[in-house]
Amino acid sequence: MSGAAAGPESSSPAAPEPGALPYRLIATDLDGTLLRSDATVSQGSRDVLAAVAAKGAAHIIVTGRSVPWTRHVLDDLGYDGLAVCGQGAQVYDAAAGRLLTSVTLDRQIAALSLAKIEAEVGPLAVAASRDGLVGDVLIGPGYVYNPELPVIHITGTDELWAEPINKLYIQHPELSDDELTLVARDVAGDLVSATMAGAGIVELLPLGLTKATGLSLAARRLGVTAAETIAFGDMPNDLPMFAWAGYGVAMANAHPELKQVADEVTASNDEDGIVPVLTRLFGPF
Numbered sequence: 001m002s003g004a005a006a007g008p009e010s011s012s013p014a015a016p017e018p019g020a021l022p023y024r025l026i027a028t029d030l031d032g033t034l035l036r037s038d039a040t041v042s043q044g045s046r047d048v049l050a051a052v053a054a055k056g057a058a059h060i061i062v063t064g065r066s067v068p069w070t071r072h073v074l075d076d077l078g079y080d081g082l083a084v085c086g087q088g089a090q091v092y093d094a095a096a097g098r099l100l101t102s103v104t105l106d107r108q109i110a111a112l113s114l115a116k117i118e119a120e121v122g123p124l125a126v127a128a129s130r131d132g133l134v135g136d137v138l139i140g141p142g143y144v145y146n147p148e149l150p151v152i153h154i155t156g157t158d159e160l161w162a163e164p165i166n167k168l169y170i171q172h173p174e175l176s177d178d179e180l181t182l183v184a185r186d187v188a189g190d191l192v193s194a195t196m197a198g199a200g201i202v203e204l205l206p207l208g209l210t211k212a213t214g215l216s217l218a219a220r221r222l223g224v225t226a227a228e229t230i231a232f233g234d235m236p237n238d239l240p241m242f243a244w245a246g247y248g249v250a251m252a253n254a255h256p257e258l259k260q261v262a263d264e265v266t267a268s269n270d271e272d273g274i275v276p277v278l279t280r281l282f283g284p285f
């Protein structure tokens with residue numbers, strides 16, 4: 001993003017030259033950003049994204065969800081571009097139905113990190129996302145998850161390490177998500193990256209992996225620079241994406257940490273917050 005912390009009163013980006021696009025790439029998170037609370041994308045958001053695409057800008061989804069939890073959303077949108085999934089671990093070509101990149105979390109490092117965190121705070125509820133286009137999400141005892149998404153329930157930790165994974169999810173019975181994230185970074189930050197991606201969603205990732213990792217790779221394939229990118233998000237896992245992009249827009253429902261660094265704060269995801277920003281920048285349609 002372009003500079004110091006800002007909020008709803010921050011100034012808009014400079015007007016482009018006549019006929020020029022203000023941004024060539026629109027990067028949107030899914031949950032809490034493009035998706036409403038009922039897990040749908042509004043017709044208003046669909047229409048404005050189609051109008052922006054008609055003017056020549058590309059839309060790219062950048063989500064913490066791995067491909068198996070993202071594909072049905074892409075299909076519903078008729079999305080045929082690149083998508084950054086798995087917190088940056090996967091660059092997915094939706095038109096071809098194949099992974100262009102896939103980063104896995106070393107399972108020995110993951111197990112060691114988990115042990116170090118539990119030695120500090122006590123037992124955790126754990127889940128894991130397996131690598132690949134059809135990678136299952138394994139849910140351990142006590143882990144609270146979105147019941148609308150497909151999972152496999154496991155009874156012990158041995159199954160976590162049976163196949164390659166791209167992330168671990170951890171929950172604590174007493175610590176808040178912010179507190180658990182800080183503890184994970186403090187005791188295992190030399191082994192893994194820890195991020196908060198939503199309510200009840202604290203993730204352990206390959207060290208150094210962020211949404212910006214995957215977004216930068218996808219943008220390079222599209223021939224677009226960071227300065228030509230506007231990003232929309234709502235959670236701390238979007239911080240690296242905002243730092244990379246030329247302009248960062250936080251939703252009204254965003255975590256305070258993201259709002260503090262955003263160039264602009266728009267309406268909430270349930271109020272189609274991407275619409276007024278894109279209409280102002282790219283309109284009239």
